[in-house]
Amino acid sequence: MKKFTALSFVSVLLALPPWLFPVTAAEQVQIAVNQPGPVINKDIFGQFVEHIGEGVYGGLWVGKDSDIPNTNGLRNDVISALKQLHVPVVRWPGGCFADQYHWREGIGPQTTRVSRSNAWGNVIEPNQFGSDEFMELAEQIGSEAYLTVNVGSGTVKEAADWLEYLTSYNATSLASLRAENGHPEPYRVKYIGFGNEAWGCGGAMSASEYFAKLKPFSVFALNHNPEQRFSGIDLLFDHGASNPDAMVRVAAGPNDGDTAFTESLMKSWASAPGYLPIFDAMSLHHYTMSRGPMSDSSVNFGQAEYVRFVSMAMEMEDVLNQHIDVMDKYDPEKRVSLVVDEWGNWLKPDISENPMFLKQQNSLRDAITAGLTLNTFMRHADRVKMANIAQMVNVIQSMILTKDDAMVLTPTYHLYKMYVPFQDSTLLPLAFRPETITVNGETLPQFDAVTARSKTGQLWMALINIDPVNAVDIEPLAENGYVTKASGSVLTATEVNTVNDFDKPDAVLAKPVAFKRDQNGRMIITLPPKSITVVMLEN
CATH class of the missing domain: 3.20.20.80 (Glycosidases)
Structure with a gap:
């Protein structure tokens, strides 16, 4: 059985200087907006x-x-x-x-x-x-x-x-x-x-x-x-x-x-x-x-x-x-x-x-x-x-x-x-340390993320909540300031084996989502269990 720890998973991401992660209820994802990586063909x-x-x-x-x-x-x-x-x-x-x-x-x-x-x-x-x-x-x-x-x-x-x-x-x-x-x-x-x-x-x-x-x-x-x-x-x-x-x-x-x-x-x-x-x-x-x-x-x-x-x-x-x-x-x-x-x-x-x-x-x-x-x-x-x-x-x-x-x-x-x-788009390095989940002997990171800047200059983030049961809150942070808005779409369903068929063609369908700063000035993106969320970030 292959074990995935949070540390080993983050190590596959592009290398970044060490950043501090304060204790927080939300999982922080640091975006190195000023360190562009390769173009994503x-x-x-x-x-x-x-x-x-x-x-x-x-x-x-x-x-x-x-x-x-x-x-x-x-x-x-x-x-x-x-x-x-x-x-x-x-x-x-x-x-x-x-x-x-x-x-x-x-x-x-x-x-x-x-x-x-x-x-x-x-x-x-x-x-x-x-x-x-x-x-x-x-x-x-x-x-x-x-x-x-x-x-x-x-x-x-x-x-x-x-x-x-x-x-x-x-x-x-x-x-x-x-x-x-x-x-x-x-x-x-x-x-x-x-x-x-x-x-x-x-x-x-x-x-x-x-x-x-x-x-x-x-x-x-x-x-x-x-x-x-x-x-x-x-x-x-x-x-x-x-x-x-x-x-x-x-x-x-x-x-x-x-x-x-x-x-x-x-x-x-x-x-x-x-x-x-x-x-x-x-x-x-x-x-x-x-x-x-x-x-x-x-x-x-x-x-x-x-x-x-x-x-x-x-x-x-x-x-x-x-x-x-x-x-x-x-x-x-x-x-x-x-x-x-x-x-x-x-x-x-x-x-x-x-x-x-x-x-x-x-x-x-x-x-x-x-x-x-x-x-x-x-x-x-x-x-x-x-x-x-x-x-x-x-x-x-x-x-x-x-x-x-x-x-x-x-x-x-x-x-x-x-x-x-x-x-x-152009890949941007990320730093994050997801919690792990264990189901039926399989240990996995709770979520995955990737961020890139599009050809037209927008900042896009894809977030995947692997956890089939629990939601996870994500706080994206950019080098050049806090993220103030996020809008895009989320794909999820009632069960992991939900399908679209000819009787129910829209059982799994992307739906619009939007997020903004909370009363504490923080921008929190909530990922439903077993979901994919793609958002454009603004600051």
Whole structure:
């Protein structure tokens, strides 16, 4: 059993000079407003779409002839909801699906597309949703594209052709084919992932085997959009070429705590010619689950299971530190980003007709663990530059559940909406010493906090009361004076396993809150039990 003490928990925060904490009924949180930290890359709040169950078909794509209101085949209600999250980036087509996906089978007239067997549920993959449809999705919700190329069963040429089809400005045959398919202008591709889970479903390779296979993909799979060039073979001819908007190349990295994989991959990266880096980022996958995927109920649980999942979610801190320590050894300048492009609570598919469709319910517990995980990513913003929760619609810890023409927004959706102000904000160091709680043998800090200054100058604080029973009072204090006002929203519910379903879609809903100084001149923010509160602070 892992023990979390108040001292050990605060130690994971950014280091600050020692400050005095007077005895007080409220928990004080000191904000170092004049000591800005790293920028929190908005892509930390990214999403993930894979061809599993209703993750694409029915959830996002219904086709242009559907009775469900849609725009170019994408259902309007889901698109409207996703727009409110300001989704910065979407990863597609996988996942394990990516290493069996062949892009040419999903372009052109719908009637000529190739149907395949999809191992996720043993169903037919009709390829009605392909490259152009995905880019249409990204355009409709205002998101950047993160494509995973097929390294496991594909070829370097296939990957290179895919990027030429998508990004070429020149009138090549592939660019002309894209124009014939309705998009004469080249697309933007911000990230390219070279395979998925090379250690497992992506080919069962060792790190050294994967790196050897990765190198030609890195050199020849080029982004031809002039705005996003300067990578791969470009650097052979211009060693000084650089472009801050260049496509980011993501290597398929380790799973969970496999630091040996990271060690091998980063050592190989560091040994490559300095003018020809093989990748710009490394992925990491880490799901929260007790005994393996689909082993924990998404609806039938109580406080003990809630606290256990909170404890497991907080283990992300240790997982990140282990891999970052290895990365720092070979890359002290932090040139390689860490990308957590699969994470979340992987539970029993309690609402899935086909268990391999991975359709699970989503409770207040899921929102709280997601908030704690996002806070952890933000505290590591100097190395973690993107994260993609699994998955956006109808699969694992989703934002949205659909059933025919109906739609439900999950508690995790509401959390992501509350966290929008943190996108591209600047992290501010905190100092606090939370009390601990012990439930069913698990000892945890009573609350968690993160603070940042938004791009427009506002000071935002996210506070998570982990305690399932007791409220906690928080007194935020800033170096430049007392906080006088706080306003924002709170997300909580009657029980830790409360969900939004099609009969009660608003059982877990963010509600507005506002606080001001009390009669003693103190600004106290009261956090309800098992809750997430996000407020803008004024002084």
